[in-house]
Amino acid sequence: MNLILVGISHRTAPVEVRERMNIHESRLPAALADLVARDGVREALILSTCNRVDLAALADEGAEVETGVRRFLADYHHCDLRAYEQYLYWQRGREVVRHLFRVASSLDSMILGEPQILGQFKQAYQTAIEAGALNGALHEISEQALAVGRRVRRETGLGTSAVSVSYAAVELAKKIFGSLQDKTVFILGAGKMSELAARHLISSGASSILVANRTYDRAVELAAAFEGTAVPFEALFDRLGRADIVISSTGSPDFLITRDHAERLLAGRKQRPMFFVDIAVPRDVDPAVNKLDNCFVYDIDDLEQVVAGNRKQREREAAWAEQIVEQEVDRTMRRLAHKELAPTIVALEQRLERIRTAEIERFRGRLGDLSDDQRAAVEALTRGMLNKILHEPITQMKSGTGNPEHGALVQLVRRIFGVNE
């Protein structure tokens, strides 16, 4: 398998270089067509995002694929590739499979476990198929990479915990309320952060939005943006009890919501739980509110701490994901090798079988009339010899799969047994 990959990523290159090497989505089909038209290149896949460009190519056995790819890059970007040599990584054979699996699993992402990469990979795969650049082993590898990405997502916690403050708030809300359907969010004090958190909550299903702000006009404006209702600041405590989730970010110098307030709010809503996300500094919600049963208060430091914990958690899960990738690489390599070897093995068997039948035919006269038993014995004897002769070369070919010199070994066996073309 003559497989090669060249890439540049956030690990190896600064953004200016990545920009320079980026291949825009709209130009991908043309680029793929150009690449597969190069000498010996049979299949190609290009993944180009803001954090990475990976280019995989599969070529005919013995073709000088690296030169072809180099020329393609130089032509495409109109540059001397030597200037960028230090930023590029090159991989071959098994390493390519491993790299693609890791990328699709988001193990090589800037933010470990971020979910977008799998979609981007799928897009790259579809584009390559539409451009007619995937039709054999590389197609199978790419498809498998997507499957591995999904498996890692399903079986590990790599992507499950939030690594930004606003997502952490959503995640905590889900731990309290389960589904956010039919939940009411109260935005107390307009601000960038609270807007962002509210947006995430709404996209997770929160249905009704209430907004209060010192300046009423701003509240009306924000309420309109979220299709919610503006509440006059004076009527705050009359309406606050309706909210399941309160995102607070006012400029108030003192606690706006005290323990007494919270107790009254809870009594008014039959002790149904309330979640206060206090992102104001100085804080709006008295931390003593958290001591109340059914009240949960997270301030900005708490949220940051959750995020830090989640990052560590992701790193632990990554180790498990790496194991899955390793397993899948082994499996894929074995399958590819068997597929690749199949024609050779069939050809070998056919060739020897032809010799065997021809020889039996030649000696038929000399053997004379044989009984059924005797004929069966001759068949068994000759077949047995063939199988024993073939056993070792086939085992050798199967065991060496994935090695760089494997192709040469297969060619050699073919030549020795005279099955070349």
Next chain:
Amino acid sequence: MLLWAALGLYGLGVILTFPSVVRRRPALPRSALVALACGLALHGVSLVLAAVRLHHLPVTDVRAAVSFFAFNLTLAFFLVYLRYRITSLGLFMPPFVFLLALIAALHPGSSFHSAGFRGGWLGVHIASMILGYTGFFLTFVAAVMYLIQESALKSKHPDSPRYWLPSLEECDRLYYRSLLFGNLFLAIGLLTGFVWASRTWQGPWEFDPKILATLVTWLIYLTLFSTRVSGSWRGRRSAYGAIFGFAAVMVTFLGMTFLSEQHGFLPKP
């Protein structure tokens, strides 16, 4: 023999569930569910065979009652798991079922029979009681899960995000529904028990320790139910109540058997 086979399968189920709960996978492994389901099936067959042999529901001695309880719990586990997909149930329910089945399998079979024990009222009485206890065990599990999740949220150190535990609201829903179920069947059980006792037993039976303990248990659960409905108790306090209540159930169900004259289902010397 069937019970021992069921016990083995339950044990296998427990062992197979464990790694996925510890690793916090989002679903229980199919192998564990299959093992538990096969255990449940064998257990069911053993109950049916016993019922055919005795001509009534096999609940009239301690061994049989415990076995029936274990069977109900496994059934409840499947119903709740399929309905709510709560993985962490796997941590609580199969081990308890295994323990009960083990008690049932080890306990010497009782030869205790009285004419009265054939009565239909008695079968309904015991079966409803056990269904009620099954509900209360679910309430207990919901309460424990609630408390763990709640303390993780309150501590603000969710270093290990406990996504294997259901959300507080899901715990609360399971809590409320199982509480309702338990109370309903306990009421039926008590009622049928009174009817049967007044017909069969002579002399003052109202002060039988097991009856008194059951009444106390019922009072606890009635309190939990009414405070939950009125909205005056919710969350942590209710959860502690449910744990206390289940301790009372265990005392009533197992402990009182040894103290009570009338409910002493042990072979008499």
